[in-house]
Amino acid sequence: MQTRTPAVELTGLTKRYGAVTAVDGLSLRIEPGEVVAFLGPNGAGKTTTVDMLLGLARPTAGTVRVFGQAPTDAVAYGRVAAVMQTGGLLKDMTVAETVQMTANFYPHSRPVAEVLDRAGITDIAGRRVGKCSGGQQQRLRFAMALLPDPDLMVLDEPTTGMDVEGRRDFWTAIRRDARDGRTVLFATHYLEEADAYADRIVLIRQGRIVADGTTAQVKNLASGRQVRATLPGADQVVLAGLPGVESVEVRGDTVLVQAGDSDVVARYLLTQTAARDLEITARNLEDAFLALTTDAGTAGADAGNTTGNHTTTGTGTTAGAVSDGLQGSLR
């Protein structure tokens, strides 16, 4: 593992526009084959980072390597391809013409018919791009990105502005494609997308990484899990002394334990006490997201590459993006 060239290696990446720091000393390593979500509220620096990763923007400081190459070289050799948020299509061309023209830019590419099929747009191949819906245009961008058969696929907020059905269709196409070993990095402010499609979540806020780990780790980061059991006369002091326990609360015969490691608590309760009706609930990603991207919750520093950041601005945006993202499938 260690000796392989990382798919993506960002070191101290910084981008300033005048007095505004969009990306602030961001370092990140992505191994080949990982499916990584770049999650953060609007204005967190996701798109700026993606632009630098693709060579569309020049870093103020720091370096970008894609499979050990400069981004522009990785693009020229077809190792990385991207699906951008908006624009980039000529309205007067048909879907098939757009893909064919792009295919002609490469010395070797996958067949046009194949990428149309994989993106699920064979049936609209003859349609003018200007007449395609947002979702169809996005699948067209995806088809174009498939042409070089890239080792790294970058998707920048690919489902922004799509309705629920469009989002589902798009991700279905992405998942159907999922070639073994293809590295995928997608930026999103939809929690459910990060939760559902990524192996690893990199949480970003104000140009910095606030949390980095598996979906489960990131969930744990915020406040772990809650263990609830019926246990008359529970010994609060013993429970609070268990490893990873953050708080213990007794309400009548019910005991509520907040813990980073719920397994230890559950094992103790079931083997050492008379506890029954045990229930473990995970905080959902929404909680983690809110906790980490707002002031209150940057306490958990034990998972991944957490770098606590305690600034409070931007909370409103965060909450807005979250409720945005949740209309759909989380509840």
Added chain:
Amino acid sequence: MTTTAIDRRRPPLGGFSTANLIMEIRRVLRNRRTLVFTLIMPAVFFLLFGLPNKGQLLDNGAQVTAYIMISLAVYGAMVATTSGGGMVAVERAQGWSRQIRLTPLRPAAYVATKVLTAMALGLLAVLVEFVVGAASGVRMPAHVWLLAGLAAWLGSLVFAAFGLFVGYLAPAENVMQFLGPILAILAMFGGLFVPLEVLPHVMQEIARFTPVYGVGELARAPLTGDGVSAGAVLNLVLWTVAFGFGASRLFRRDTTRV
């Protein structure tokens, strides 16, 4: 990681391909608006304003209709190449120039394709005007057809550069709507609609420094037998260099990573 079936190389010629050049030309040709302004309108102008002069002769015995036909061929070619170069404005507005930066296509190959597409459309405009003229009774010696046609066509390169310059100046989808009137005024100063001699003296003096003057003079020289003036050649070369330089400066600004 699985080995990829794809051969990873940079494309030759920076990604330029004749397949895409042909696609671009076909694309231009199905744009009704472009066809009306570059092919149909100059032909209609000839039928409306050229044909009534049938039978009249220039001082050297050449047909007045031939003079008008060549002038309008230059007009058609300049509108064609301007709109061809101006396509970059539309494509920048639609984000295509950013999109192709995610492919191996080099910006220079993109611009070369645009210039060649513009020149192909310019050639077509000259040919259509000449065919309409010939069908309406214009007769000239073979070498005059050839030289006037070549001068009108190759000289219109100045407007391919002009179109690119404006295209990189203003990323607007409706760039040709404000360029149309500008081209008409320039065409008038270039003596394409009426001979410069009928204009007031002051305007004639100004006209010598406008960008259509050179190509107009050069294209009509084989017919009038006036010979090629150094002023006309200088005019054409300087304007082409000026627009080309302006376009390349803006182009470089556009493609520099920020």
